[in-house]
Amino acid sequence: MFVNELGNKLKYLKMSKLLLFLLLLTSISFGQNAFNFWELMSQTEKEHFLNNSNINKLVLDYYGDKFKVNDDEQTFRLIDTLTHKNEYFPFYYFLFNEICAVSDGALSEAMGPYCLKMLLNEPNFVINHFTFERKNFGKSQYLYQLYASFIGEEFYFYNKKMSELDYGFPEFKEMLLKELKNTSSDNSETLELFFIEIIDNINKME
Numbered sequence: 001m002f003v004n005e006l007g008n009k010l011k012y013l014k015m016s017k018l019l020l021f022l023l024l025l026t027s028i029s030f031g032q033n034a035f036n037f038w039e040l041m042s043q044t045e046k047e048h049f050l051n052n053s054n055i056n057k058l059v060l061d062y063y064g065d066k067f068k069v070n071d072d073e074q075t076f077r078l079i080d081t082l083t084h085k086n087e088y089f090p091f092y093y094f095l096f097n098e099i100c101a102v103s104d105g106a107l108s109e110a111m112g113p114y115c116l117k118m119l120l121n122e123p124n125f126v127i128n129h130f131t132f133e134r135k136n137f138g139k140s141q142y143l144y145q146l147y148a149s150f151i152g153e154e155f156y157f158y159n160k161k162m163s164e165l166d167y168g169f170p171e172f173k174e175m176l177l178k179e180l181k182n183t184s185s186d187n188s189e190t191l192e193l194f195f196i197e198i199i200d201n202i203n204k205m206e
Contacts, residue, residue, distance in 0.1 A: 035125050037132060038094035049091040056081045062095060069099050071106035083117045089125065093118065100146055112154025113165060115147045116172065123179040131190040144194045152201025159202070169198060 038046070049055065050063070058078050061067060069075040079099065082092040096118055103111055119126045130144040155172070157163040167175075173195055180187060 035128050036090040037129055038090050041090075046091075049088055052088070055088060055091075059092065059095065069102065069107065071110070075099075075107065076110075079114050083114050083121065085121045089122050093122070093125070093129075097143060100143075100150070108150070109153070111150040112152075112157075113163075115150045116154070116165075119147065120175065120179075123176055124183070127176075127180060127183065127187050127190055127194075130194065131184075131186045134190055134193075135186065144190060145197050148194055148197030149201050152198045153205060155198065156202045156205035169202065 059081060062078055082096045100111060133143050154163055154165060155169045158165045158168050
């Protein structure tokens with residue numbers, strides 16, 4: 001009887017440890033994806049967006065690889081749609097970042113204002129995603145650096161009175177810091193790195 005009781009207790013302890021581990025793993029996963037980052041979503045979560053009848057057809061066509069972006073009217077209609085503030089932000093943000101990564105030539109020269117618009121639409125989401133990427137992946141160029149290259153170029157042209165922006169880098173920095181005044185220390189570090197990159201890119205254009 002004693003042996004049986006001991007065996008049952010050991011089984012109970014093992015099950016308890018397994019349950020605790022699974023709960024901890026689940027809490028970590030949910031913690032990482034509190035902002036619904038597309039790359040951390042399950043396929044079911046993604047389909048919630050993809051099956052929504054209100055998603056713009058042009059967006060779905062691009063996601064379905066039915067056309068490539070270029071410096072043409074269709075591409076700019078797509079980017080205008082993606083950067084318009086809406087309830088599909090996690091999906092649209094993901095696609096916009098793909099466009100940033102492949103843009104070159106005339107298209108890349110136009111990306112600065114769109115990056116600013118995307119960032120200011122949901123600053124908390126974007127900066128948290130920048131931090132998530134920076135803390136979890138080793139890359140030759142992080143997303144915050146890519147945004148900074150486009151934004152820095154646009155602010156250079158603003159300083160030369162050759163941009164349609166109605167604010168410069170100091171105003172942009174102030175807006176972002178105001179929106180994120182209660183953010184985490186990791187995000188504060190990301191912001192500082194981001195601002196340094198923007199300044200460096202402005203100076204490279206001189």
